[in-house]
Amino acid sequence: MKRKALIQWRGGLKRGKGSISTESGALQNVGYSYGQRFEDAPGTNPEELIGAAYASCFSMALAGELEKRGHMTERLDVTSEVHIEKTSAGWKIPQIHLRIVASIPSARAKEIDEIASLTKDNCPIGRVLNTHISMEIHIPSNESVAPDSLI
Structure with missing residues (x-):
């Protein structure tokens, strides 16, 4: 492909x-x-597109890994934050941070965290990124968290 x-x-x-x-x-x-x-002008940029590509790849890979273990994902809302900074060698991306809100009723929080940790480095986009990737996972007890509230 x-x-x-x-x-x-x-x-x-x-x-x-x-x-x-x-x-x-x-x-x-x-x-x-x-x-x-x-300069924060309205519109997209390469870093935003990298963040979107990684978050979408990660969410699909995580849903797949959960499904392999018998867990159906009701909802994954993944927000990516790409950090860019200027160094003496030029611009670089030192970190991408993922914020995940997950609704997987049949899985325990610890299991979701373990699977997500394995997934973050093993999805195809994650494999090509040469940066630190951090993440936080929220499993709300109230399922009314709107995806818009994450951005």
């Missing part, structure tokens, strides 16, 4: 603009720029 993305960049670093398109059509000419990446 192969997946493709087309990235186009026009201009210099600070005044240039880029666009992202994916073969699937999920992203079509989505713009990005220096301001979106380093």
Whole structure:
């Protein structure tokens, strides 16, 4: 299996603009720029996309690992926070932090934590990331936690 993305960049670093398109059509000419990446201008950036890719890969892998052990996932809400910092060698991502809200009625919290710890480094996206990945898992007793409250 192969997946493709087309990235186009026009201009210099600070005044240039880029666009992202994916073969699937999920992203079509989505713009990005220096301001979106380093100055909090509205829009996406590569680090946000890495966070989304990792969180979605992790959630699918965790659901799969839980299912292998006989647990059906009712809900996983995963928020990723990608840390980026400038060093003397250039920009780097020193850490990605995952916040997971999990509803898996048949599994105990300790078991979910153990499976999640194994999963975080073993999903395909996690394997290519060369950074520290931390996570916290919340298993609410009140199932009314809305996904919007995590962002």
